Amino acid sequence: MDIFSFWFILASYSAKTLAQRCKLTQRSEHGLVLLNQVYKSFTVDRLASCYIACNSQPACQSLNFRLSDKTCQFNKETKISHPASLKQNAGFIYAENPNRALLGSVPFRAANSCQHIIQSEDSTGNGEYWVDPQGNGNSFKAFCDMTTDGGGWMMVLNIVLASSQSLWWNGAAEQTFQGMRNYGNGKMAITKSAMSQLRAYINFTQIRFHCNKEKGTTFHVSTTLNNKGAEVVRYFSGERDEMPDSCDSFVRMDGDNSRLAQSCATWAYDGKWGHVRHSVGENRLYNYAAFVALSYHWIISTGGHWMCDDKTSDNLSTGDFWKVYVR
Numbered sequence: 001m002d003i004f005s006f007w008f009i010l011a012s013y014s015a016k017t018l019a020q021r022c023k024l025t026q027r028s029e030h031g032l033v034l035l036n037q038v039y040k041s042f043t044v045d046r047l048a049s050c051y052i053a054c055n056s057q058p059a060c061q062s063l064n065f066r067l068s069d070k071t072c073q074f075n076k077e078t079k080i081s082h083p084a085s086l087k088q089n090a091g092f093i094y095a096e097n098p099n100r101a102l103l104g105s106v107p108f109r110a111a112n113s114c115q116h117i118i119q120s121e122d123s124t125g126n127g128e129y130w131v132d133p134q135g136n137g138n139s140f141k142a143f144c145d146m147t148t149d150g151g152g153w154m155m156v157l158n159i160v161l162a163s164s165q166s167l168w169w170n171g172a173a174e175q176t177f178q179g180m181r182n183y184g185n186g187k188m189a190i191t192k193s194a195m196s197q198l199r200a201y202i203n204f205t206q207i208r209f210h211c212n213k214e215k216g217t218t219f220h221v222s223t224t225l226n227n228k229g230a231e232v233v234r235y236f237s238g239e240r241d242e243m244p245d246s247c248d249s250f251v252r253m254d255g256d257n258s259r260l261a262q263s264c265a266t267w268a269y270d271g272k273w274g275h276v277r278h279s280v281g282e283n284r285l286y287n288y289a290a291f292v293a294l295s296y297h298w299i300i301s302t303g304g305h306w307m308c309d310d311k312t313s314d315n316l317s318t319g320d321f322w323k324v325y326v327r
Contacts, residue, residue, distance in 0.1 A: 105122075177195070206225065259309060297309075300322050
């Protein structure tokens with residue numbers, strides 16, 4: 001059956017029925033089939049019946065229709081989310097569901113990561129998405145930055161001051177990556193072990209640090225996609241304890257006006273990420289992640305130290321923040 005025949009069949013339905021049950025903008029593709037993604041299969045009387053059935057099920061991402069026996073197959077993915085599964089086969093018609101649940105929009109369509117959503121072209125902008133890094137059905141909501149540098153950034157630390165008082169956070173970091181669901185309370189940070197767990201499942205390759213003080217400056221950098229950047233990712237994920245080189249391991253992002261980013265050669269005295277006292281601890285992501293001694297620091301600590309590209313905690317304002325993302 002070719003596309004012309006398909007549209008002829010659709011024409012046999014009343015315009016009112018089609019308007020209510022099926023979006024005419026959906027296109028079928030004769031000679032294509034999405035393999036290994038079928039979760040439901042049944043026979044129908046015609047292609048249009050398969051089409052309408054899929055349209056009524058948000059879980060149905062796309063369909064395969066086998067011409068020989070009128071078998072309707074519901075797919076859990078699309079040719080965009082799983083391009084390797086798309087194959088040529090003259091005996092099939094492939095089509096996508098315009099009413100499908102977007103990746104990350106509901107628990108049963110939880111994404112592996114924020115980057116997974118970008119790659120599937122299902123992003124609806126910055127905000128909350130359902131994720132399931134383990135792929136075991138234990139999904140939760142995480143915050144995704146879908147606009148910065150192409151998007152796909154998953155938030156793993158979010159400290160936002162609710163007042164100008166320095167004792168806002170008690171330093172109780174989340175022990176597992178599922179703690180990312182608590183980003184909304186403005187007191188969320190995950191440990192080195194939690195970072196290690198997360199990387200084992202989604203293999204993120206970049207980390208982005210972003211802090212800002214209303215009465216100060218903005219430090220905003222992302223690790224590079226080179227060997228030096230990879231070593232920084234390994235360090236903050238607990239795969240190495242040796243402090244990695246700072247210069248050439250990051251790039252400055254939009255809004256960065258920090259002195260810290262311009263002084264990489266003197267980080268940790270000799271151009272390194274981290275601090276020798278904290279290099280084996282669980283808090284390396286937020287306590288002395290980067291610093292120039294006695295000058296510029298990234299510090300969030302239980303001792304009341306809140307530093308962002310400075311050396312003081314006496315200049316705090318409501319809304320000052322420290323955020324870290326991975327992708």
